[in-house]
Amino acid sequence: MSKQTTNAAGQKTGDRQQQKKAFFEMLRYAKPHRKSLGWVVLFSFFAISAELLQPYIVKIVIDSGVLTGERGIELLWLLGGGFMVLAGLSLLFTYLQATRLQFIGQSIVAKLRKDLFQHIYTQSMSFFDKHSRGSLVTNESSDTETISQFFTQVLVSLIRDGLMLILIILLMFSLDVQLALYCMIVLPVIALIAALFRRYIRNAYRNSRTQLSRLIAFTAENLAGMGLIQAFHQEKEQINRFQKQNKLFLKANIREITGNVLFNRSFDMLGNLSVAFLVWIGGTAVLSQQIEFGVLYAFISYMRQFFQPINQLTQQWNTLQSTLVSMERLWLIFHQKPEVREAKQASDKKLRQLHKDGRIQFEGVSFSYDQKSLVLKDIHLDIRPGEMVGIVGTTGSGKSTLMNLLVRFYDPVKGTILLDGQPLKQIPLQTLHQYIGLVQQEPFLYGGTLIDNVRLFQQDISKERVIAACEAVGAGPMVQRLSQGYDSHLSQNGSGLAAGERQLISFARILLFEPKVLILDEATANMDSHSEWLIQQALEKVSVNRTTLVIAHRLSTIREADRILVMKDGEIAEEGNHQELLAKNGHYATLHHHSFKERARPTS
Template identity: 35%
Template sequence: MSKKVKEVSPHLKRFQYTVDLAIEKPFNWKQLWRLLIYLKPYSKTYLPGAIIAMLISTAVRLIVPILISKVAIDIAIKNKDTTMLTYLVVGIAILYLFSYIGNTFRIKWVNILGQNVIYDLRHHLFSHVQRLSHRFFDTRSAGSILVRIMNDINSLQELFTNGIINLLMDVVLLTSIIVILFVISPKLALAVMVVIPLMFYISTKLRRNIRKSWQQVRIQQSRMNSHLNEGLQGMRITQSFSQEEENAEFFKGLNWDNFDSWREATKKSAMFRPFVEMSNALGTVILISYGAHLILLGPANGGIEIGTFVLFAFYLGMFWEPISRLGQMYNQLLMAMAASERIFEFLDEQPNVEEKENAHRFKTMEGTIVFDKVKFAYNEKRIALHDISLEIKQGETVALVGHTGSGKSTIANLISRFYDPTQGQVKIDGHNLKDVKVNSLRQKISVVLQDTFIFSGTIMENIRFGQPNASDEEVIKASKIVGADGFIQRLANGYHTEVEERGNILSAGERQLLSFARALLADPSILILDEATASIDTETEVKIQQALAKLLKGRTAIIIAHRLSTIREADTIFVLENGRILERGSHADLMKKQGEYFGLVKSQFQMLDAI
């Protein structure tokens, strides 16, 4: 199977570049600490309980070998004391019962702890992403954001459910074994520990390669999810142009890259365990050879007893077990770090639209809008607005017309403060929008777009999205005003009809009517209609025009439209071209001037006559 697709069409080539960049950083201990802070809310409940349960089970594991080797072998068996052996067996059984209870609660509590932390982290990330500015979403695909919120956080699940407590348990176990071995026989302990520097050297060499491999896995997953997200959303376009085979071929390449990155990462991670087993074998050889020599010397000549040798054998087997797990834990930690780097990259992203601490909060809004010498650029090479100055009075309806790319939607975006102007000021009721609370601003503004987004849920829930506390009666009243009640009542379950994502069971006109009802229910002071009637047929447009009179009453309205028939009644029409205002005035005044607006109207009616 080839890793690369030889040739793909231009509309697919973009996926090769809309990916996350690799993060080349050393292991970040501050970042690990930042991750562990999410345990803080549970530091007085599940976490201490799990630690205590872990200590109980670990203590049992450490005590039992001592009872067997030093008491059972060196005393009871040596002296043929059956009574002591009986008590010893009963005592060990009781200890194992405590260990069983401790392990049961440890597993239960760490799983509850882990799931709570994952819930908190995912909620925090999603809430933060929702507050980011439009520029953030302009430069990232929905698929790459989805990977961070779902896949990357899922990668932390094992770390929080088992990894942290297991790490503590292995560190306690390993430290205790080393101390016990040196107390019992320093010479034999030094002999079997001689392989530890080799283990440390090998693990240090492997760290960088393993970490970079898991970073690559995350990048490839992001690529594949980005393509899947757009591919599924654009399935109708794909089928319309018969691009299924080409799309599948491109996905095969992405799928192979994802598979290959996983294979490389797991192959490098798998190298650690064989080294541990080899070190274990070497330590066992040293124990048998040197331990046998010490037994032959006897305790009187600086040697050891058989019980001590057996104890070393017990602990040596236990010694390499936590080291092996720590190696696996380190691999798990590397995966978690690769994921957390990407998560914290988003959490560290700050909105381009900054909010001041003592910003003004709109309790009421009159709706007077002023643009004072506003310049705006999406980037250095793309200037959208040039020195725009205009005033929209309270309750006034203005229209923005012009060719595509003239700056109409940019003006609407600045009013909603999705972006801040590069130069100049945008004011509402005399307040510079940079000095107001964003939420209080947007709660007083409703935007109706050409491409209406319908959420999965009922018709009632979709309309109520504009005002979550609205009653059913208020929803129905808003629907009747905009003329949506008629088609809603004809649906199978009326207002309680379930619609899937994007409202595919509804026509474009019906979806637009729902968006009008949603906007009206929010009761905004400022209403922005951005090509809101572009997808509506002539019959539906007549209903909308009737509803608009009620919808716009007492509100400041900005209408963006290519259909010039929808803006005849506007108080003021602004004609834009390349980010500049060419003309302004009422429909009648602009028609008398016979300028740019006159030409737009004339060309549009000529097109209609031709049809």
Template identity: 35%
Template sequence: MLDKHKHLMHPLPQKEVLKRLLVYTAAHKKMIAAAMVLLIGGTAADLAGPILVQIFIDDYLTPRNLAAGALTALASAYLFLYAGSAVMNYFQSYMFQKIALAIIQQLRIDVFEKVEKLGLSFFDQFPAGGLISRITNDTEQVKELYITVLAIFVQNIVFLVGIFAAMFYLNPQLAAFALFILPVILCVIFLYRKYSAVYYAEMSEKLSDLNARLNESIQGMAVIQMFRQERRMNREFSGINQSHHNAWLKSMKLDGLLLRPAVDLISILALILVLTYFGITSFDSPVEIGIIYAFVNYLDRFFEPVNQIMQRLSLFQQAMISAGRVFRLMDHDEPGPVQKPKKDLKIQDGNIEFSRVSFSYTEGERVLKDISFQVKKGEMLAIVGHTGSGKSSIINALMRFYEIDAGNILIDGHSVDTFPENELRKNIGLVLQDAFMFTGDMKSNINLYDQSISEKKLLQAVKDAGAETFIQKLSGGLAHEVGERGSTLSTGERQLLSFARTIVRDPRILILDEATASVDTETETEIQKALERAREGRTTIAVAHRLSTIRNADHILVLKEGSIAEEGTHETLIAQKGIYERMYRLQKGGG
């Protein structure tokens, strides 16, 4: 990973993360308000129970005042409050969960939209597995934050406030004394957050590394097995897995020390304090048993939400780290080249001109140096050269996948960055060496779910691409299901489908980036026939590996180390006996 992406690994301050997470709640203000009303009502009903019991003990049971009417009313009120609390808590919990799911749904859409807008330079340099980990694992952790953490925090904080209100109602002096418990608990929470943030950040990074290595291994499984690299890959994967395991162990030790045991100890000390207080008080004046019961009950209830909050602090820390990683990705500013479109500018003929174009992927390492050429409508330009000479970089620059360093690229006399992006994409058709197929049927892989493409036009494109014969042999024809990345198809079949996908859109400009490099001779012949039909009336640029496929090109550029070393037709270049002639002779087997 390059230096400019290292900041993506650094955690965001938790205050900033929490503030941004709460921004997502703004769209649900009304439902949150309704849920809060139900929460307060349910909490009040729940906390009123011990007070009713205290009244029963002190006012009726102890003095043996067992009036049937009063006891019936008291029992009815207790049952009504219990039922009301259950109903209100159910609906407030449901509403908080519904809000949480809606928020995480929007967050996933936002992060995916952001990733789609990043330039190809980002995907070239950032591990795919790490990116997938952010969009899936990290957003899943954020979902847990909203569903099982923030909602519980809100509910329990309201519950704690209610408990203190009830305790002050029973005994203001002892309740005020009990407030000193809070700083001790807050101190435990502070220590836990301080150390767990480090451990959970390490865990998230190791999980990202695991996903990246797993993705790489699955993609390159054929190479791994062919070169018998299973043992090495297993060893490296085990090392990363062990690091992730060690980070988990650290967090578990911290949880075991600062979560339940620490809170339980504080709870026992608080209970001893309360009983001691009532014991000392009883020497001077009688103590009402009902108040002791209610106070101990509230004290016990006080530590129940504290325990719930503490137990979810681990989830909170994980989710905050994950949310920070997601927001880092959403904040990353690495878009593709920005268009400066002129109103109503259209590509008419598709004439292309490169004027002294220089380009580099990384600063100071130019892969194209002062490139100039022209190709007009109806003409075919072929670009050849050894590996790393800059052939594909010309295509990347023309397609506006990357911004050029110097010079200008013109289409119909207008700079390429002045066309609306839709106009460029609609009128430039690209066939790559590695034809990518989506999961779905043959038809959807050709029209890409564009309903404006008629069935007649689609079938004609299939025929023109030379894909008709093999599609007819498949069960279901165009409805035949294509596996992930086209795994059920041969390389040649995927290439023919890719060619059909391109020409069905009738682009003004046709680009082939080593489209025949990985196919068999028969498929190459089909693509050559399709190309002859497709290039009529279009501007065509073909990056070629096999020189036999470009003999009929109107003009050929030979690149060497990012510069044009030779140019001309096939015959003139052969006569020059230079780089092109040597390459052609070697491919023909002439030594």
């Protein structure tokens, strides 16, 4: 029974049947290149034939009497000319074979990378909950590169070296059947060595790939949280943790290299012993005049060449094992189906016929992340068009989950969510996300110009419209401070901008794309009072004629809301406007008391 391991995504890998399915599914990418692969095989055959005919020509010359002086200098000229022609042909066809195969391999992997990236983008948020960023980066870069090496290195070795082995055996038998049969004794020994090392090397390469994925995942997550690490002086602890991961990867690599060296050196030793055995058997046959000396010379040459393709194939064994692991990992990713399924296209037409009012209804909605404990419990909610609703509650109360369900990052386990009377599951995701605008606590900014970050690279949106949106939300003074204004290049996540400035860009997006429903998820958390004031001013502008839901950490953000929902333990505990909730002297009043007490506390 094959050994199974768990990769960084928590997936079981190592099942032989699973690897076999993965291998043949990945090979389907080579199907459009069948004709080109046929040319590769033909070019390889000509190149190998030109190479293997060289010892045969020497054999003919030797046995024609050159050593005894029976033939003249013209035969040596013939020998030299023949060698030059064959060497030239070998070079030409090897070049044609290599360039054609490289083109095939790079084309296959380019399409594989595109399909993988596109497939990852179709996944639901639950997929990203289970797969770390480092693991997905490994899949997209390292795993696809390993598969590229299979098509550009392993495949050429299988074709070229496989053909060479077959042709060498045929030439040996054409020279002398009995001596060829003696040489074939090594084949069972080769098979035995391969069988002894196969499982060890396969497991070693699989373990090495798993440790590499974990190391990359750990590094990516640490870089993402560098601010927190430095703020809490966790550098030493994280370095120690990295060192532990690095040692595990080092140990796996050493085990991998050890197996590879032992495997290859075993074949080297076997090759030298085989040549020695052939010299003894063949030399005896020459002395007893059973075979000619030229035949023995050719056999020795072919025997040395016989182990050359075997060595080449064994040296590609590590790449093959890595390829099988990488193919299996990608196969597991490709077989992940999104939990949030796309609606039928017919519903999209129906949606366009609706009036975009912005009414939201939750009818008996319950949700669980782990299918065990409910995060939301039987939520009933009706939000009127154009209403501003504040949502507050302690951490884990379910307020962010409520919004995640509304934008269909997840689907409820029970109940229905309606948007303008239409169930969310019947609305195509692209249409839904055009209908709903989301501003998160940490807005994501791309590496690119400020204009492209606002219009999200949609070139049909003019620069003038972008500028108007930014000016409307109060981002104009911030843009003027940038060296190139609206054409300034921002680093990824806008590291050169303050939190409030990054949020203003998010609000400008909302104005530009004009969604009917606006969601603010802790958009003013961790901001200073001035930044919070800027966001409040921008909110007043972008919320006009929009249904607006504001998840707030600071209660001052939602004091003017039409209605406030107080979440507690996955349920709506209280509901009303600010004054009504204070008058109830319940959970909201307690949150309000603690919030303003905290803000009033003097700082040292």
